[in-house]
Amino acid sequence: MSERDRENIRRHIETCPACAAEVRDLERLLESADSMGQNMKAALAGIDWDAQAEKIVSAVWNEKVRPQVEPRRERVWLFGPRLKPVLAGLLLGIMVGAAAMFITYRSGVLEKPPAEAFFASNEFLGRIDQEIARRETLDYLEKSQYVLLELAQTQTESGDCRLTEAAARETRELLGKKRYLNPHLEKARMSNAKAICDQIELLFYELAQVSENLTPAQCRGIQNMIEEKNILLKIKLLKKELQESEV
Amino acid sequence: MEDKRTTPNEDISTLLKKAGEGDRHAFRDIVSLHQQKVFLLAYSILRNREDALDVVQETFMRLYQKLDTYEKDRNFQAWLLQIAKNLSIDYYRKHYSRRRGMETDKSIEELPLAAEDHASNPESSELRHVISRNLERLGERQRLIFVMKHFNGLEYREIAQVLGISVGTVKSLHFKAVRNLKHWLSPQLGMQP
Numbered sequence: 001m002s003e004r005d006r007e008n009i010r011r012h013i014e015t016c017p018a019c020a021a022e023v024r025d026l027e028r029l030l031e032s033a034d035s036m037g038q039n040m041k042a043a044l045a046g047i048d049w050d051a052q053a054e055k056i057v058s059a060v061w062n063e064k065v066r067p068q069v070e071p072r073r074e075r076v077w078l079f080g081p082r083l084k085p086v087l088a089g090l091l092l093g094i095m096v097g098a099a100a101m102f103i104t105y106r107s108g109v110l111e112k113p114p115a116e117a118f119f120a121s122n123e124f125l126g127r128i129d130q131e132i133a134r135r136e137t138l139d140y141l142e143k144s145q146y147v148l149l150e151l152a153q154t155q156t157e158s159g160d161c162r163l164t165e166a167a168a169r170e171t172r173e174l175l176g177k178k179r180y181l182n183p184h185l186e187k188a189r190m191s192n193a194k195a196i197c198d199q200i201e202l203l204f205y206e207l208a209q210v211s212e213n214l215t216p217a218q219c220r221g222i223q224n225m226i227e228e229k230n231i232l233l234k235i236k237l238l239k240k241e242l243q244e245s246e247v
Numbered sequence: 248m249e250d251k252r253t254t255p256n257e258d259i260s261t262l263l264k265k266a267g268e269g270d271r272h273a274f275r276d277i278v279s280l281h282q283q284k285v286f287l288l289a290y291s292i293l294r295n296r297e298d299a300l301d302v303v304q305e306t307f308m309r310l311y312q313k314l315d316t317y318e319k320d321r322n323f324q325a326w327l328l329q330i331a332k333n334l335s336i337d338y339y340r341k342h343y344s345r346r347r348g349m350e351t352d353k354s355i356e357e358l359p360l361a362a363e364d365h366a367s368n369p370e371s372s373e374l375r376h377v378i379s380r381n382l383e384r385l386g387e388r389q390r391l392i393f394v395m396k397h398f399n400g401l402e403y404r405e406i407a408q409v410l411g412i413s414v415g416t417v418k419s420l421h422f423k424a425v426r427n428l429k430h431w432l433s434p435q436l437g438m439q440p
Contacts, residue, residue, distance in 0.1 A: 026429060029374070029428060029429055029432065030425065032374040032375050033375075033398075034397050036375040036378060036398070044283055044287070047286075049279065049283065053278040056278050056307045056308075057307075059304055060274065060308050063308070
């Protein structure tokens with residue numbers, strides 16, 4: 001309210017008996033209320049406020065509504081009563097987990113399926129065996145042919161028949177190789193090849209029985225055996241057959 | 248504990264800080280300075296002396312718990328009275344729903360006002376008596392504002408802070424309270440209706 005409005009109201013009240021009476025009543029009411037407040041305060045003096053204040057402060061301090069010193073840190077024991085529910089929960093979790101693992105393990109879910117890299121059918125394995133036998137046989141035939149040809153061509157004009165030291169060593173090695181080759185030939189069901197290899201083995205065995213210096217008679221005997229049994233021809237034919245049957 | 252007695256004129260912020268650090272005497276000074284105002288506010292709501300004293304104690308307990316949250320720029324008295332008002336209302340709702348009928352008649356006459364009034368004007372005494380009886384008829388906010396204004400001597404601004412409402416609303420509610428009281432008192436005291 002502006003000062004001008006106040007002045008206007010003041011003037012009106014001075015000239016208006018009704019409004020003046022209204023203002024007097026209000027002033028009387030408010031003065032009484034104010035004095036009532038004063039009287040109340042005076043009446044409140046009847047209360048021992050010092051004692052009241054001390055009572056309040058004591059209550060606050062005694063009840064420790066607010067910790068004054070650093071709060072005491074409660075020790076947390078691993079097996080203390082406060083942690084029992086936690087431990088119980090943990091134990092239960094371990095038991096449930098172990099049971100679940102056991103069931104899962106028993107069901108075979110965790111077992112790894114055989115890796116595809118190691119999977120091979122019987123047919124495939126058979127073909128591998130056959131290929132190994134084929135190559136080993138070819139190698140055996142190659143070397144045998146070389147030794148037998150050398151033996152066939154060593155005859156001199158004087159009739160001497162000598163087997164070189166290298167050929168003699170090769171003969172011994174081929175005898176050993178034949179023992180290694182036998183199971184492969186049987187496994188691969190190469191009976192024809194095995195029969196020829198057996199004949200060659202027999203020849204080498206004969207050779208091994210005699211000394212390095214063969215007598216002309218012994219030499220001719222072996223050469224005759226090679227010719228009669230057509231060993232070199234058989235070797236040639238078998239080699240060709242094996243080379244053509246390459247897997 | 249070390250004696251840290253404070254002076255009465257010590258700044259309220261300093262007292263609060265000391266109290267927060269555990270200074271019992273500082274807290275006692277705060278209680279001494281404000282307990283009567285808290286009492287009057289609680290009494291204006293509860294209309295029972297012992298209950299009002301309980302609320303005073305509870306108010307200072309709550310204050311002590313909230314010391315750390317006090318903001319320096321805030322009006323401390325308004326903040327404290329706001330706590331007191333909330334606790335008084337809680338107390339009223341908790342305890343008075345059962346015994347309201349028993350207590351209403353006792354109202355403000357429980358206070359030893361009569362003894363003080365003997366020396367004063369009988370007409371004024373009668374007016375005050377009638378006012379006290381008719382305060383009950385006011386709405387809660389009107390009564391609170393009237394009591395805080397005239398009994399506690401608070402300014403409109405402080406009342407607004409306590410109640411969390413605007414100063415304009417406080418003035419408006421105060422005017423309505425005065426108008427209602429005048430209307431009710433007019434027949435009894437020969438005022439203009």
